[in-house]
Amino acid sequence: MENFYLVLAYLMIGMLLKRLPAMPENSGLVLNIYVLYVALPALILKNIKLLTFSYALLIPAVTPWLLLLVVVASVLLLSKVFAWPREVTGALLIVLPLGNTSFLGFPMTEALFGQSAMPYAVVYDQIGSFIALATYVTIIAAIFSPTMQKPTVKSIFVKIITFPSFIALIVGLLVRDLSLPPLTYNLIDNLAATLVPVVMIAVGFQLSFRFSKSEISPLISALTIKLMLMPIAAWLIWMALGQEGLAVQISIFQAAMPPMISAGAIAIMAGLAPRLVSGIIGLGILSGLISLPIVFWLLQ
Numbered sequence: 353m354e355n356f357y358l359v360l361a362y363l364m365i366g367m368l369l370k371r372l373p374a375m376p377e378n379s380g381l382v383l384n385i386y387v388l389y390v391a392l393p394a395l396i397l398k399n400i401k402l403l404t405f406s407y408a409l410l411i412p413a414v415t416p417w418l419l420l421l422v423v424v425a426s427v428l429l430l431s432k433v434f435a436w437p438r439e440v441t442g443a444l445l446i447v448l449p450l451g452n453t454s455f456l457g458f459p460m461t462e463a464l465f466g467q468s469a470m471p472y473a474v475v476y477d478q479i480g481s482f483i484a485l486a487t488y489v490t491i492i493a494a495i496f497s498p499t500m501q502k503p504t505v506k507s508i509f510v511k512i513i514t515f516p517s518f519i520a521l522i523v524g525l526l527v528r529d530l531s532l533p534p535l536t537y538n539l540i541d542n543l544a545a546t547l548v549p550v551v552m553i554a555v556g557f558q559l560s561f562r563f564s565k566s567e568i569s570p571l572i573s574a575l576t577i578k579l580m581l582m583p584i585a586a587w588l589i590w591m592a593l594g595q596e597g598l599a600v601q602i603s604i605f606q607a608a609m610p611p612m613i614s615a616g617a618i619a620i621m622a623g624l625a626p627r628l629v630s631g632i633i634g635l636g637i638l639s640g641l642i643s644l645p646i647v648f649w650l651l652q
Contacts (some may be wrong), residue, residue: 355583359456359637362549366556377399380626381453383394383554387547387617392542399482400524409475409556411595415586415603416480417456420449420488422585426577434569442496443624444570446489446617447632456640461602464648469559481612486521489615493537493622517618547614558630567628574632583608585637601651608647618634625647 369375376382424445431441451457454477461473494511512518563571586607590600616633619625 357547359552359611362552362560363556363559363637366553367559369553369557370557380464380554380558380620380630383557384617384621387551387554387614388621390607391547391550392614392617393516394400394540395547396482396486396517396520397524397540398544400521400528401629403453409472409539409599411480411590411599412469412472412476412603412606415589415607416453416476416484417450418589419585419607420484423577423582425600426581427573430569430573434573436570437625438496438566439498439624440570440628442492443619443629444574444623445496446619446622447611447629448574448625450481450484450489450612450615451578451582451606452604452637452640453481453609453611457606457609458555460604460644465602465605469598469602476603476606485612485614486517486527487617489618490515490518493618493629496624497622508603519564520556527616534647547612551617554620555613555616555630555633558626559634561631563628563631567625567631568626570625571631577638578611578632578636579608579639583647604651605644605647608644610640637649 366380371502398449427441427444427448430436431444436444453473457473457477458470461469470580490512494515497511534567583604586604587600590596611633613633
């Protein structure tokens with residue numbers, strides 16, 4: 353639970369900074385630029401060495417990708433039903449499929465399920481959330497960004513390959529087996545460690561509990577999909593396939609995590625409903641204080 357309290361503290365710092373007259377109105381944007389171009393690539397470079405593939409860990413490896421299909425279908429359907437603007441649809445497609453499966457997921461998994469459950473949590477995060485962040489999220493951000501007028505295949509491709517997180521993924525794969533100077537690893541680790549504090553302070557700075565009438569339906573839909581539909585869908589998938597055990601439990605628990613902070617930062621930087629995204633992340637974390645213990649209890 354300590355990481356929950358840290359996130360709440362960062363949110364409060366951002367909200368308090370917003371009240372200071374000395375803080376420029378675009379402070380949240382500046383912080384997000386730092387995250388997008390420095391902290392997030394550093395996190396990807398740090399984690400790339402942790403990627404491992406094993407047939408024994410297929411359940412947590414496959415689950416996030418199956419849920420991604422469920423979430424994308426749900427968002428596109430609701431978008432048509434409620435006639436959401438294009439930027440709202442793009443924002444939800446980025447924020448909802450991915451959860452906070454490392455910063456919150458790892459410590460909560462270890463605390464509630466024990467050390468033996470950690471390999472499943474790591475695989476879910478690294479093969480699912482991490483790769484999706486560097487690929488799927490990059491593609492969606494490029495397609496739905498309002499700065500792109502009538503996107504073409506070429507323009508989308510250029511935007512993808514020049515996206516900082518994608519560049520970091522490619523560089524990380526190229527140097528994965530190389531031995532770099534210790535100073536390089538220390539620099540990457542230190543920069544990666546700034547991601548969560550800086551992003552959450554930025555979210556707190558931009559967080560508003562006042563939403564327009566048009567933002568209510570996507571906000572409620574987002575929290576329902578992320579905190580309820582995803583763990584239920586994960587449970588239904590594996591129950592239908594006759595699977596059970598710790599791997600299934602951890603996959604369901606990871607699926608129930610609040611929205612990923614890094615994905616929210618990318619959505620905001622892409623200009624996709626920043627106020628709505630900040631609200632979904634902030635309220636999602638607060639709601640997770642209640643929903644995650646309930647999911648754990650139901651899995652016992």
